[in-house]
Amino acid sequence: MKFFIDTANIEQIKEAQSLGILDGVTTNPSLVAKEGIVGREALLKHYVKICNIVDGDVSAEVIATDFNGMIKEAEELSALHPNIVIKVPIIKEGLKAIKYLSDMGIKTNCTLVFSPGQAILAAKAGATYLSPFIGRLDDIASDGVDLIRKIVSIYGYYGFQTEVLAASIRSTQHIIQCAEAGADVVTSPLDSILGLLKHPLTDLGLQKFLSDYNSTVGKK
DSSP states (O other): OEEEEEOOOHHHHHHHHHTTOOOEEEOOHHHHHHTTOOSHHHHHHHHHHHHHHOSSEEEEEOOOOSHHHHHHHHHHHHTTOTTEEEEEESSHHHHHHHHHHHHTTOOEEEEEEOSHHHHHHHHHHTOSEEEEBHHHHHHTTOOHHHHHHHHHHHHHHHTOOOEEEEBSOOSHHHHHHHHHHTOSEEEEOHHHHHGGGOOHHHHHHHHHHHHHHHHTTTOO
């Protein structure tokens, strides 16, 4: 399973990269806004900074909701760096844009997915990645991980090449559940990834090893 970090924060991306497990980055307008980026030129420069850190796909989202506007933005974004993937919402115009960009050899990430039907359409249109938002489904008392399971099953049955990218991760447990459900990729905040390191027995074991060493070998 690939690990993407869901942020536009340069320091967090560098830290995730230093762990040796980072495969890519996803961003969205909300995450970009958190970084205080003002103006289109500053935004484009920020994307290039991210691409220069990560040796993997970096999702950059279009803001337009009409076909021509999406294509214009997508072409501008994809020209920035070979790692750029165009993030497109699963709406009718977005589906057209995904098909067009796919035919042009430009990678896409179909976002704001909440149903198996949407997932089927995105795969048929040729999306590189599909981003079901599992946390937002959990927020309304639905089962986000079950959606991942259903989409993975459908894609496997029909041989769709679109990768299932579990998004809107709320916890470390979400990452484990998505791995069990067969997600190709998980994108999450850095804290959730670091949470995978934690286990009380690891802490106790390390404390015991250090104590035994200091009482014997490390004794002066």
